[in-house]
Amino acid sequence: xxxxxxxxxxxxxxxxxxxxxxxILIFLAxxxxxxxxxLLPIGFGAILVNIPLSNVVxxxxxxxxxxxxxxxxxxxxxxxxxxxMPILLFIGIGAMIDFGPLLSNxxxxxxxxxxxxxxxxTILFATMIxxxxxxxxxxxxxxxxxxxxxxxxxxKLGSQYLGPITVVAYSYMALVPIIQPxxxxxxxxxxxxxxxxxxxxxxxxxxxxxxxxxxxxLIAGLIAPKSLALVGFLMFGNLLxxxxxxxxxxxxxxxILANLITLLLGITIASQMKAESFVTWxxxxxxxxxxxxxxxxxxxxxxxxxxxNLFSKKKINPMIxxxxxxxxxxxxxxIQKMGLKEDPSNHLxxxxxxxxxxxxxxxxxxxxxxxxxxxx
Amino acid sequence: xxMYLIIAAVAALDPMNKDNVLKxxxxxxxxxxxxxxxxxxxxxxxxAINTICNxxxxxxxxxxxxxxxxxxxxx
Numbered sequence: 001x002x003x004x005x006x007x008x009x010x011x012x013x014x015x016x017x018x019x020x021x022x023x024i025l026i027f028l029a030x031x032x033x034x035x036x037x038x039l040l041p042i043g044f045g046a047i048l049v050n051i052p053l054s055n056v057v058x059x060x061x062x063x064x065x066x067x068x069x070x071x072x073x074x075x076x077x078x079x080x081x082x083x084x085m086p087i088l089l090f091i092g093i094g095a096m097i098d099f100g101p102l103l104s105n106x107x108x109x110x111x112x113x114x115x116x117x118x119x120x121x122t123i124l125f126a127t128m129i130x131x132x133x134x135x136x137x138x139x140x141x142x143x144x145x146x147x148x149x150x151x152x153x154x155x156k157l158g159s160q161y162l163g164p165i166t167v168v169a170y171s172y173m174a175l176v177p178i179i180q181p182x183x184x185x186x187x188x189x190x191x192x193x194x195x196x197x198x199x200x201x202x203x204x205x206x207x208x209x210x211x212x213x214x215x216x217x218l219i220a221g222l223i224a225p226k227s228l229a230l231v232g233f234l235m236f237g238n239l240l241x242x243x244x245x246x247x248x249x250x251x252x253x254x255x256i257l258a259n260l261i262t263l264l265l266g267i268t269i270a271s272q273m274k275a276e277s278f279v280t281w282x283x284x285x286x287x288x289x290x291x292x293x294x295x296x297x298x299x300x301x302x303x304x305x306x307x308x309n310l311f312s313k314k315k316i317n318p319m320i321x322x323x324x325x326x327x328x329x330x331x332x333x334x335i336q337k338m339g340l341k342e343d344p345s346n347h348l349x350x351x352x353x354x355x356x357x358x359x360x361x362x363x364x365x366x367x368x369x370x371x372x373x374x375x376x
Numbered sequence: 377x378x379m380y381l382i383i384a385a386v387a388a389l390d391p392m393n394k395d396n397v398l399k400x401x402x403x404x405x406x407x408x409x410x411x412x413x414x415x416x417x418x419x420x421x422x423x424a425i426n427t428i429c430n431x432x433x434x435x436x437x438x439x440x441x442x443x444x445x446x447x448x449x450x451x
Contacts, residue, residue, distance in 0.1 A: 106423045113415035120404040127396040136400060205429035208422070215421050223414045361418070362411060369410050373403045 010052035014275035021273075022046030025167075034174030037259075038147065038266045042167060045071065045270020057271060074264065075271040083155050085265045086148030087229050092258025093148075093360070094237025095250050097328070099212055101354040104201035107308070108320070108351065112358025114304030115324025116366045118296030119143035122289050123370075129285065135159045137374045139286055142169045143293025144363035145176070145327040149230060151269070156226075156371045163272025164283040168290040176327045179291070180334050183298040184322050192306070193342045195317040199350045209242040220365050226375075227368020234364055297325045301355070316351075323352040326359035 025043030029036035049057050049071055057069040078085040102108055119140045126136035138159035141150050150169040154162045172179065184193075213235035220231040240250040272278075305321030319338055323331045332352035339348035 103422055103426055106419045106426075109415050109419040109422075110412075113411045116411055117408065120400075120407050123403060124397065124400045127393065127400040130393060131396075133396045133399050133403075136396065137403065202426070203430060204426055205433055207429045208426040211425050212422055215425065216418055219417050219421065220414060223410060223417075358415075362415060365414055366407060366411055369407050370403065373406055374399075 007051065007053045012052075012275065014279040015050045015052065017279055018050040018273060018275045019047050021278075022050070025171075028171075028174065032174075035170055037262050038170045039174065041263060041266025042170065042270055042273070045267040046273040048267075049270055049273060050275050057274065071268060071271040074268040078264065078268055079151065079155060083152050083229065085261055085268065086151040087233050089148045089258060089261045089265065090230055090233040090364070091237035091240070092253045092255075092261065093328075094213070094234040094239075095241045095253035096258070097234075097238055097241075097357050097360065099209065099238065099357055100204050101201065101350045102357050103204045103208060103212060105351065105354050107312075108354035109358045109362075110308065111301055111305060111321045111324035111355040112326070112360070112362035113324075115297045115301030115321065115355075115359055116143070116362050117300035118293045118298070118325075119366055119370070121296045122293040125292060126289050131282075131285075134374060135161055137370050138162075138165055139289050140293060141165075141367055141370060142172065142286075142290040143297045143325070144367055145169070145173055145294065145297065145325040145331070146360070146363045146367075147173065147265075149363055149367040151265075152230060153367045153371060157374055160277070161282060161286060163269065163274075163278055164286045165290075166269045166272065168286050172290050172294050173327045173330070176294075176325075176330045177334050179294050180298050180322050180331060181338055183295050184302060184319050184335075184338060187299055187302045188318050190342070192318050193338070194346070195315050196343070196346050197314075197317050197320070197348060197351050199347065201350070206242070206244065210239070210244075213239040213242070216361060220361075220368070224365050224368040224372060226372040227365045230364035230367055231361065234360070294325070298322045301325065301359075317346075317348055320348060320351050320355050323355040324359045324362070326356065326363040328356050328360050329353065331359070332356040 022043040022045075025039045025046065028034040029040035029043060048054065055067070055069055056071045058072040059067045059069065122143055123136045123140035126139045127133060131139060134157040138154040138157050138161065141153040142165060144150060147166065147170050150165055151162065154165050159165065217228070217232050217235045221228045237253050240246050240253055301321035301324035302318045303321070305316045305318040309315050309318070317339065319335050323335045325331055332349060332355070335352040336347070336349040339346045
């Protein structure tokens, strides 16, 4: 009868803890609607890979040969070998984004750049508490508020904490509606939050919208060539959208491609959530550092908006700066809600969207810059 | 004040950590500079493209309106 309890007898408390974590992720996805497309597959995958003798992960037989498990295989092919999954997801994201609000008010670009500061500060803190530079940089990029960028940077830098980094990145993205309002309120006065911003968009020609992804690819590629895998595919997706002659491909990228990759990416990342590598003190430290990254990104965006107000006649509502992190479009929606709460007639959505899409470009560029600077 | 705190903290670290902290400071200044330079160039180029395109479109519309006016007069 031993064969019936062979697996049960090998269950450790770490396995049980991982089942609980998986359960919590599934609960957050279903009950709280927090990034369900990612947290649900990750949560289920966390349970799946933590069942002893599970054949979804690689098994080493008694003869010493390795039998491939489906989840480990998907990770090796889709993420480890070529980073294909996170990069291909960027085509879908690019096809979803309308850069119109940003192009009609280009100074919002600066907010996207400023709101990446938390990444660099987190790298500094991570090295101070003892992480190696590669791991620290991979942890810092959680502040990019962008799952695929976090995965790609952690992979490129060979970080051993890919699993915790990915889970923390997606979890904090889901928690943007809780984290950002508190931080924004701490850094702004009531008067600043009431600053009105009328939306009078400058007309943006189709030629500009078509040229924009090509120009961004060239500039980002020439300054930060290591960012091209992300920025290039993001802009390729956007070119599909804006060219006007590939409607079906654009729709496929936005829906089918993005959904398919999201579905597979979530469960594939779970291969990095095996108890032996996940239940560690480092995971708790990464949880704390991820929060630092999100908080200081938000603070930097808000402060930079205040700084811009020193020089501009048309004042910017500093809350817009917080949308410079690239949790798209959640961060913009949070700022719109906060604006309406302060003044029901002050609609900040389009300005916040402008800063938000700028953050999307900036975070991808910063990802590439960090890879280049660490590996230099 | 903050800078002194960072320097004091760095001095208290073991040599391996110290190297990592110094490298992270280097990444910070280079990264912040590079992202703002990149963003500033993208900002300027996209503003220039949009301005040129809008002016060209306005000129084309004006020319078309003038041509339409001339055709009306001939008729």
